[in-house]
Amino acid sequence: MSTPQDLSQAVWRKSSYSDGTGGNCVEVADGLPGVLPVRDSKVPDGPALFFCRAGWGAFVTAVRHDEF
Secondary structure, X not given: OOOOOOOOOOOEEEXXXXXXXXXXXXXXXXXXXXXXXXXXXXXXXOOOEEEXXXXXXXXXXXXXXXXX
């Protein structure tokens, strides 16, 4: 089991696909080696999911191509 990443200094950015009304907002934090944390912007103190960069990239590509 790995030790959780410290996200206290993370700089989060909102997805460009998030709507502007405060709903359906996903944020990601860049700058952590090897992983990309993702969280719900409505719950900033809540948990974050960690994805490997390749896995997140494949997911974003699939969303862009309407594969879901």
